[in-house]
Amino acid sequence: MRVTIADVARAAGVSKTTVSRVINTKGEVDGGTAARVRAVIASLGYVPSSGAVGLARGSSRTVGMLVPSLTWPWMGEVLQGVVDTVEAAGYGLLLFTFNRGADSVERFTTQVSARAFDGLLVVEPENTLDKIIALSDRGLPVVLIDDRGSHPDEFPSVVTTNHEGGASAARHLLADGRSRPLVITGPEQFGCVRDRLGGFREVLPTDLVAVGDFTELSGRLAVEQLLAAGTPFDSVFAHNDISAAGALRALRAAGRSVPDDIAVVGFDDIPMAQHTEPPLTTVRQPTRRMGETAALMLLGHLGGATAQETVVLPTELVVRQSAPLAANSGPVNGSSASASAHRFP
Amino acid sequence: MRVTIADVARAAGVSKTTVSRVINTKGEVDGGTAARVRAVIASLGYVPSSGAVGLARGSSRTVGMLVPSLTWPWMGEVLQGVVDTVEAAGYGLLLFTFNRGADSVERFTTQVSARAFDGLLVVEPENTLDKIIALSDRGLPVVLIDDRGSHPDEFPSVVTTNHEGGASAARHLLADGRSRPLVITGPEQFGCVRDRLGGFREVLPTDLVAVGDFTELSGRLAVEQLLAAGTPFDSVFAHNDISAAGALRALRAAGRSVPDDIAVVGFDDIPMAQHTEPPLTTVRQPTRRMGETAALMLLGHLGGATAQETVVLPTELVVRQSAPLAANSGPVNGSSASASAHRFP
């Protein structure tokens, strides 16, 4: 059935050892012999069995990736960055999710111990950080894509500049003459939420802070409550684009004009941000690059490089109509994110 | 280092064969012996090496999945459906993309031949259908998630009711008293586009057809051109939600009210559809279930079931404000897709 290294050896009139050397370009092989072996490999369509190679070599040339959910709006970008990098290095990517609770965890841990992969990329372990630490302690190389800013120092991680991102939003609003901002945060326990809020307030102090949960509803309610209370405000900084969309909806329903009455800035720059009404000014997370960087770090580690520390990737303020460059400055081209991007180093 | 089956056998005072039998609950084993072996396995933390098991058994308990891109708005749902199903069956999922052209294809084909996985799930092979067919011919079980309606009969596939989906959009508009619809299609070569258009026109004939390419821009331009030409129309059926969003934007810019002047219906029900202004009535593709179903079909096939034919999953019209149930019937709750869902079998 399957063509094996033995078939190639036989057809080429050499030993399996020599075939192996040709395949892996390891050790000296006579030029003519090598050419002959290669010809046979091509004609037979021989491809080494990854399972056998892995068993013999003790590694699988595969990395695992563990994510809480695949349907979050920015997860696709992270994944794409990871897959591209991993594929380019000739590795495979084994994907796992943690969405069925204890059962998933159990199954996953088993797969790990089975050495189905050589290293692991993790997004947001949340309640499973201890499990991951245990795996890491057992010798599994791990790199964390830390979008929650949990700052564990057990393993290298890739994070973004949440503090500076918050500050950039504040500077933008300040430059636009806004002085009474409402901040709609995510869950308080997240490090990224504290960082974004801290960075924002350092530039533009405010006591109008509504604790949200990253949902559209929480953004809508925050604005509705503030409007109902009659508290004056001239801008909104939401900790993610989804809750910013909720804020936009509440403002529209209340007849407030964005950005004339109220400017709105989000966080993430998910695809939807280009399609809200008006298109959303937002602090872009470099999600794809975070994926690429984490994969590169892990591959480097597998290749023997010494484990790196935390790598910080910069956010980028993307200016669209919900908070243009100057107050009432008219329409801004919002369909091209990079064209209208404003970089803060 | 690693705990092997030999270590377990030694510690339990039995042969590797017996340990293997206990692990796989295969063949008769004395109850006491089995209990002892299990205790040793637990205390040593033994987990079989997946590579070795795969080599010995000739299968990897892993399925591959090949997608053109991970950042498309509905890909996350498909992936989630696949991963959930595959994980529940104790299989691993190896993910591949085709985004670096010939290079990716080459690398991928190699991985396949390396038997890194037992079966393959494919989304939209597009220009690589011949490659996939070749793999299938070589004995690799393949299931296609066919969102483009290319209808190849080389392997089993999961599709959705594009024709009926188009018809349901037309019935909805017709019931709302609309008679002059503009259809904004996707690329003409796609089977799904022909099906959606055909289904729509059977119910609501129209000659206002703009060939788009699934981008926001194409939706915007189609509407702008029709408005500029002064051609009257009272509704829009766009072949995906992105181009529907473009249509919404163009209508808003032109001062046309949606849905009072023009009703708009999209296709897909991507997350963004809930956040457009107004929220979008759309024909929902059961993307997650398509992923689950395809995975189930593949696993069944691997388990020895005879290969199934094409499985067709129904679309579902989700009614939101851009085209409510009756003309000018006022606000519809658009935040809960399923609550406001209208099923067509």
Added chain:
DNA sequence: CTGAAAGCGCTTACAG
């Protein structure tokens, strides 16, 4: 009910 042995398809010292 249990075990010795062969075999899955490779890689890697070791020897020449």
Added chain:
DNA sequence: CTGAAAGCGCTTACAG
């Protein structure tokens, strides 16, 4: 430059 042999960690007839 090349090959015989052991070994990676399992499973599976085969024999008892």
